[in-house]
Amino acid sequence: MDVVVIGCGASGVAAIRRLHDAGLKVLGLEAADRIGGRICTVPFASGTVDIGAAWCHGEKDNVVFEITNPLDLLGRQDPFENIYVLSNGDLVDREKGATIIGALNDEVAKADKNNSNSISECVRKAAKSNELLKNNGQLTATFVEWFERSNHVGGQRDPRRGKSLKGLEECWPCAGEVFLNWKGRGYKTILDVLLSIYPDPSKEIPVPILLNKEVESIRWGTNQPGLDSNNPLVHVKCTDGSLYSAKSVIVTVSVGVLQERHNTLFNPSLPEEKINTINNLQLAVLGKIYIEFERPWFPKTANFTVLWREEDKSKFSADEKWITEIYGLWTVDHQPNVLLAWTYGNGTELMEKVSLEGVKDGIQKLLNVVFKKQFDVTPIKSVIRSQWASNPLARGAYSYRCVASEENRSSAILLSEPLYRTNKFPVVCFGGEATSHHRHNSVHGAVEAGFREADRLIESFKRLDIK
Numbered sequence: 001m002d003v004v005v006i007g008c009g010a011s012g013v014a015a016i017r018r019l020h021d022a023g024l025k026v027l028g029l030e031a032a033d034r035i036g037g038r039i040c041t042v043p044f045a046s047g048t049v050d051i052g053a054a055w056c057h058g059e060k061d062n063v064v065f066e067i068t069n070p071l072d073l074l075g076r077q078d079p080f081e082n083i084y085v086l087s088n089g090d091l092v093d094r095e096k097g098a099t100i101i102g103a104l105n106d107e108v109a110k111a112d113k114n115n116s117n118s119i120s121e122c123v124r125k126a127a128k129s130n131e132l133l134k135n136n137g138q139l140t141a142t143f144v145e146w147f148e149r150s151n152h153v154g155g156q157r158d159p160r161r162g163k164s165l166k167g168l169e170e171c172w173p174c175a176g177e178v179f180l181n182w183k184g185r186g187y188k189t190i191l192d193v194l195l196s197i198y199p200d201p202s203k204e205i206p207v208p209i210l211l212n213k214e215v216e217s218i219r220w221g222t223n224q225p226g227l228d229s230n231n232p233l234v235h236v237k238c239t240d241g242s243l244y245s246a247k248s249v250i251v252t253v254s255v256g257v258l259q260e261r262h263n264t265l266f267n268p269s270l271p272e273e274k275i276n277t278i279n280n281l282q283l284a285v286l287g288k289i290y291i292e293f294e295r296p297w298f299p300k301t302a303n304f305t306v307l308w309r310e311e312d313k314s315k316f317s318a319d320e321k322w323i324t325e326i327y328g329l330w331t332v333d334h335q336p337n338v339l340l341a342w343t344y345g346n347g348t349e350l351m352e353k354v355s356l357e358g359v360k361d362g363i364q365k366l367l368n369v370v371f372k373k374q375f376d377v378t379p380i381k382s383v384i385r386s387q388w389a390s391n392p393l394a395r396g397a398y399s400y401r402c403v404a405s406e407e408n409r410s411s412a413i414l415l416s417e418p419l420y421r422t423n424k425f426p427v428v429c430f431g432g433e434a435t436s437h438h439r440h441n442s443v444h445g446a447v448e449a450g451f452r453e454a455d456r457l458i459e460s461f462k463r464l465d466i467k
């Protein structure tokens with residue numbers, strides 16, 4: 001075997017495709033019972049929903065867009081209505097809501113990014129110094145809380161883990177439409193395209209991808225006692241005892257998985273600098289709850305912004321705290337009866353611990369307390385939710401740079417640096433969204449990173465004439 005790809009999410013699958021096209025012998029090992037990782041399209045209500053990534057964000061320099069748009073797979077959203085709902089059920093004037101959000105965005109945009117300050121620090125300061133924000137007093141406080149949740153700024157427990165302003169600048173958005181949908185097919189379509197299952201399943205590329213293969217150790221050093229220095233293979237062991245060897249491996253597991261497991265996963269251990277980088281990057285914790293109603297009671301395309309006042313939070317018990325952290329309800333493309341509720345951070349972790357029935361009851365209470373005053377809410381038929389934080393194969397949604405990363409100069413670039421043999425052959429390569437230099441946090445970043453590492457290996461096999 002030339003290359004073993006560890007983890008078959010978007011990044012792993014992209015790497016597999018590129019290596020296969022170059023004629024290398026490649027094997028994919030995936031711990032879960034499905035491929036896709038943080039892409040997870042499932043049947044729900046009258047079609048499908050995405051429990052993980054849902055939208056192709058942007059068009060320019062977006063590898064997912066470049067691959068799938070020519071196949072006419074991407075759809076555009078109708079313009080959506082913004083509805084601002086206070087937790088006592090009152091609506092906030094749209095213009096006023098837009099002005100406050102605009103002021104917060106402007107403060108972040110104009111803030112000096114050449115430091116290790118956090119976004120959270122910036123908006124909290126702005127709420128006290130910006131005239132427009134100051135003049136809106138308590139209303140501004142509800143918007144600041146919403147802004148922090150909807151921008152996943154982190155640092156709730158430890159401010160040094162808050163998303164950094166510099167990191168924001170280093171993560172490049174792709175120009176063009178930000179919310180391209182998959183016309184009801186779901187984000188898993190990208191995997192079907194990469195593996196050539198779409199448009200014709202009979203053309204699927206003949207590469208073995210083994211499921212339920214949780215990798216437990218990667219022995220990559222040849223100068224370790226007990227290892228044969230004349231045998232330059234990497235040895236991969238799975239929890240079921242199976243063993244695989246290859247000339248190189250590409251590791252694509254999330255930075256959360258690396259944080260938890262790097263100690264036991266790599267033999268010999270990773271260099272100090274790599275460990276430092278892994279520990280100083282963060283994984284945003286994001287949650288989704290899809291709610292199917294008997295009939296739609298909301299406009300066809302709308303985003304409800306939920307703004308929590310402190311006094312209304314007390315209508316919810318300690319066990320119901322997660323409900324008071326829901327920051328938005330969005331309509332879902334191609335699913336007329338469905339709304340998507342968003343949770344973040346601590347709220348997500350709490351929600352994940354509640355039973356599915358408990359989640360349904362919680363959403364019902366949210367609707368009773370917050371929405372029934374202004375809307376003719378119809379009965380809930382069913383709910384489905386994500387559990388990325390408690391999933392040991394993910395541990396969160398996507399990576400970001402925090403205050404600690406800036407202080408310790410940790411970045412996606414450092415994380416992506418391979419481990420080399422003395423002849424400069426990259427023996428352990430690192431893919432996955434967190435290693436994408438400027439597009440971490442997205443599927444297109446993950447795919448780009450998978451291609452990048454495959455290209456690195458293809459070039460190295462050629463350069464060193466490795467057969």
Ligand SMILES: Cc1cc2nc3c(=O)[nH]c(=O)nc-3n(C[C@H](O)[C@H](O)[C@H](O)COP(=O)(O)OP(=O)(O)OC[C@H]3O[C@@H](n4cnc5c(N)ncnc54)[C@H](O)[C@@H]3O)c2cc1C
Pocket residue numbers: 006007008009010011012029030031032035036037038039051052053054055056057213214215216252253254257286287288386388392393394396397398431432433434440441442443444446
């Ligand atoms: C709720 C949510 C919403 C999101 N929304 C969007 C969006 O709309 N648009 C967007 O572009 N991005 C979005 N993202 C981010 C996007 O999903 C990720 O950036 C991307 O899917 C990551 O792909 P990856 O291949 O790097 O990692 P993963 O998808 O995590 O793949 C890693 C794989 O490794 C496997 N694995 C883990 N440990 C082991 C082991 N020991 N042995 C073998 N295999 C292992 C995992 O099971 C997984 O399949 C969202 C993410 C979440 C969770």
